[in-house]
Amino acid sequence: xxxxxxxxxxxxxxxxxxxxxxxxxxxxxxxxxxxxxxxxxxxxxxxxxxxxxxxxxxxxxxxxxxxxxxxxxxxxxxxxxxxxxxxxxxxxxxxxxxxxxxxxxxxxxxxxxxxxxxxxxxxxxxxxxxxxxxxxxxxxxxxxxxxxxxxxxxxxxxxxxxxxxxxxxxxxxxxxxxxxxxxxxxxxxxxxxxxxxxxxxxxxxxxxxxxxxxxxxxxxxxxxxxxxxxxxxxxxxxxxxxxxxxxxxxxxxxxxxxxxxxxxxxxxxxxxxxxxxxxxxxxxxxxxxxxxxxxxxxxxxxxxxxxxxxxxxxxxxxxxxxxxxxxxxxxxxxxxxxxxxxxxxxxxxxxxxxxxxxxxxxxxxxxxxxxxxxxxxxxxxxxxxxxxxxxxxxxxxxxxxxxxxxxxxxxxxxxxxxxxxxxxxxxxxxxxxxxxxxxxxxxxxxxxxxxxxxxxxxxxxx
Numbered sequence: 001x002x003x004x005x006x007x008x009x010x011x012x013x014x015x016x017x018x019x020x021x022x023x024x025x026x027x028x029x030x031x032x033x034x035x036x037x038x039x040x041x042x043x044x045x046x047x048x049x050x051x052x053x054x055x056x057x058x059x060x061x062x063x064x065x066x067x068x069x070x071x072x073x074x075x076x077x078x079x080x081x082x083x084x085x086x087x088x089x090x091x092x093x094x095x096x097x098x099x100x101x102x103x104x105x106x107x108x109x110x111x112x113x114x115x116x117x118x119x120x121x122x123x124x125x126x127x128x129x130x131x132x133x134x135x136x137x138x139x140x141x142x143x144x145x146x147x148x149x150x151x152x153x154x155x156x157x158x159x160x161x162x163x164x165x166x167x168x169x170x171x172x173x174x175x176x177x178x179x180x181x182x183x184x185x186x187x188x189x190x191x192x193x194x195x196x197x198x199x200x201x202x203x204x205x206x207x208x209x210x211x212x213x214x215x216x217x218x219x220x221x222x223x224x225x226x227x228x229x230x231x232x233x234x235x236x237x238x239x240x241x242x243x244x245x246x247x248x249x250x251x252x253x254x255x256x257x258x259x260x261x262x263x264x265x266x267x268x269x270x271x272x273x274x275x276x277x278x279x280x281x282x283x284x285x286x287x288x289x290x291x292x293x294x295x296x297x298x299x300x301x302x303x304x305x306x307x308x309x310x311x312x313x314x315x316x317x318x319x320x321x322x323x324x325x326x327x328x329x330x331x332x333x334x335x336x337x338x339x340x341x342x343x344x345x346x347x348x349x350x351x352x353x354x355x356x357x358x359x360x361x362x363x364x365x366x367x368x369x370x371x372x373x374x375x376x377x378x379x380x381x382x383x384x385x386x387x388x389x390x391x392x393x394x395x396x397x398x399x400x401x402x403x404x405x406x407x408x409x410x411x412x413x414x415x416x417x418x419x420x421x422x423x424x425x426x427x428x429x430x431x432x433x434x435x436x437x438x439x440x441x442x443x444x445x446x447x448x449x450x451x452x453x454x455x456x457x458x459x460x461x462x
Contacts (some may be wrong), residue, residue, distance in 0.1 A: 074104025
């Protein structure tokens with residue numbers, strides 16, 4: 001189904017809107033939703049070749065994953081735009097937002113961002129937005145990048161893992177926030193702080209519990225307390241990425257309750273994996289902050305249900321095999337990052353449906369909230385007239401086993417290999433064109449465009 005200046009109609013019996021799931025007919029022209037007719041499946045006035053009948057599959061907005069490390073240019077052996085966006089598309093994701101670090105150069109200046117877009121040009125199977133980075137000394141770049149349409153910025157309060165993207169002090173974070181006053185931009189925080197040594201040489205490095213002990217909840221609590229202070233002082237939107245520590249939830253809840261513009265995400269691995277079940281040297285499970293125990297996990301689910309946590313993302317952060325070596329390398333040596341972008345929808349649904357979550361909840365957590373956080377909600381994250389015609393068509397009742405042969409991202413190391421998940425993606429539609437169908441890509445080449453924050457005058461391509 002290609003549009004390319006034409007029109008097409010989608011009809012479904014289970015179409016997921018913000019407020020209800022119902023039958024609907026959706027008309028698309030030039031990649032945009034032009035008309036929605038709810039509580040109807042009548043397409044009799046349309047030529048059959050123009051109609052995509054979704055049958056009893058779920059028709060939902062394309063997933064928005066706002067936390068993906070693509071790493072190109074510079075560390076393209078780890079991941080690249082071609083492979084990362086193919087993995088996204090295979091998982092029903094029509095939009096990713098690329099993190100500013102792990103590429104060389106990192107996205108910390110306008111010129112570096114232009115370098116990154118040139119590297120990505122013509123490679124993207126999904127639409128791509130970009131986060132900028134806040135590092136020591138680049139506060140003067142932030143306004144220029146905001147005006148150009150960067151989705152927002154990210155900083156680290158602890159070593160990032162790569163030397164090209166140094167961490168900032170709280171004072172430097174404050175300087176960045178001052179630069180963003182009066183904009184609608186957002187500063188994302190990797191919210192962990194050093195608290196001194198917590199493990200010794202006597203702690204066995206092959207044990208996951210040793211790594212977990214090295215990144216206690218107190219590291220997140222200390223950082224989040226300071227982020228709340230900065231957010232409350234400057235009134236600039238702040239966002240906690242990959243929240244792992246449930247002990248920080250009371251202070252987050254209290255801050256949001258008094259109107260502090262603070263949003264929070266967590267990740268699929270924190271909601272689906274259990275620290276007590278991770279084998280020795282199983283470095284495919286290592287990430288920072290770490291996966292914690294089942295009780296912590298349930299508290300995160302509770303915070304997601306009540307809205308203290310708004311969104312769930314992958315934090316897809318792969319690397320080359322020599323930096324993980326599962327079964328051989330110990331936890332204290334291995335790279336910290338989990339690869340999962342392709343399976344986010346199924347991972348979330350497998351665990352969420354057991355807890356009574358609805359299809360509207362899936363849209364809220366995986367589509368609407370990430371799009372809003374990245375200032376892309378004018379185009380993405382919901383089935384609305386005037387929005388991009390991005391959809392995922394999937395069967396929430398069908399199960400499948402994660403096998404290496406189906407993995408589209410570049411390096412196949414993932415903790416989900418061999419696991420059975422519920423919810424299979426059958427079609428992914430990007431701006432009116434089916435780009436993925438039943439395990440196969442459907443277009444001759446990548447169809448993705450670049451995305452810019454609401455209010456920007458930037459074009460969709462360089």
